[in-house]
Amino acid sequence: MKAGRVQVIALLVTVVACAAGRTVHATEVFDSIDAAMDYANTALAQDESERLGAIVISVDADIDEPASVNCEFRIWAGRRYQSFRTDQVLVEVGSWGPDCGVRLRVPGFHEVERKFGVMPGEVLVLEGLRLEQVTEADAVDITGLVKLEDDASPAGVDVRIGETRVKTDAYGRFRFPGLGAGEIRVSAYAPGFVGMYDTIEAKRGERNFVMLTGWQPRRAYVHWGYQPDGSHDLSRGLEEGYAIISDQDIDRVSFAEGFKDVRGESDFAVMQRKDRLIIRNFDVGKGRPGILRLAETSFDEVVQAPDVPYPEKDYPLDEGDVFVFKCYDGEHYAKIEVLQLFDNEEDYARVVSDMARGEH
Secondary structure, three states: OOOOOOOOOOOEEEEEEEEOOOOOOOEEEEOOHHHHHHHHHHHHHOOOOOOEEEEEEEEEEOOOOOOEEEEEEEEOOEEEEEEEEOOOEEEEEEOOOOOEEEEEEOOOEOOEEEEEOOOOOOEEEEEEEEEOEOOOOOOEEEEEEEEEHHHOOOOOOEEEEOOEEEEOOOOOEEEEEEEOOEEEEEEEEOOOOEOOEEEEEEOOOOEEEEEEEEEOOOEEEEEEEEEOOOOOEOOOOOEEEEEEEOOOOOOEEEOOOOOEEOOOOOOEEEEEEOOEEEEEOOOOOOOOOEEEEEOOOOOOOOOEOOOOOOOOOOEEOOOOOEEEEEOOOOOOEEEEEEEEEEOOHHHHHHHHHHHHOOOO
């Protein structure tokens, strides 16, 4: 038995066997703590790399019928989710580290959060995770207001917390009574607007006010160029073209794929914060990709990719901006110039029409 420390508890059990630096998903369901512990210790005994650890989670809830528990595991900077019932024992193989955490959510109950770390060879049991039902005295009440750019009408906007939805009144007001304490994300959705969300940490019995502001989507029309031979030469032999970027159109870009939207290994990402369009590194590979902004320089004047460190940072876009990119693989370089920014559908449609006709 390779367990480093074991604390025994009962009722609902979740076991996660962990392999540092990699994620191997292998989910099993059990009906007893003994079976779950056997699985965890077997996984550790078969770990030739000696990297595995395991966590055991027991959840106690004063309820008659099984409830679905939404479990959010925080793994370093990332997150992973798993659902199970309070009459089940779940085992899942995954990747952990020294500074992780778990949140348990069940509608009608206060959220449970616990931070933890798992070292190789350990079976860590998290005790005292009890789901407590929300009462009238300790319920969270959230009220809020939706505002839309250019004074557009905020009436009838769809606002959501989890699976619960309400509509704003004629003035943009909304309310969610009787919520459980914990991390609460409030999101609103209105056609033609973005950016309406907020996350708060609500304590029991609190009344919270949330202001959500909707912004019209921003887009940027850019000229791009990519050097496929891996040299720093950005004056000739480029693959190049024109494109519109935004988190509505192309939001994770790969130059090597022909300036296409990709799901992974992107050279940069596009997002909108309030009324500004931002570019940033999103997928950071072993090549240490980065972005440089060059002041008072045109696209054609950038003839060489500078041989300097390329920082991982965010840049707001302005017309005339020129950026040089060290790409995801660390071996190729590219550049773009921001030709035009627009914040309305009319300008967007006009530029798309011009591009279709080959007019840049």
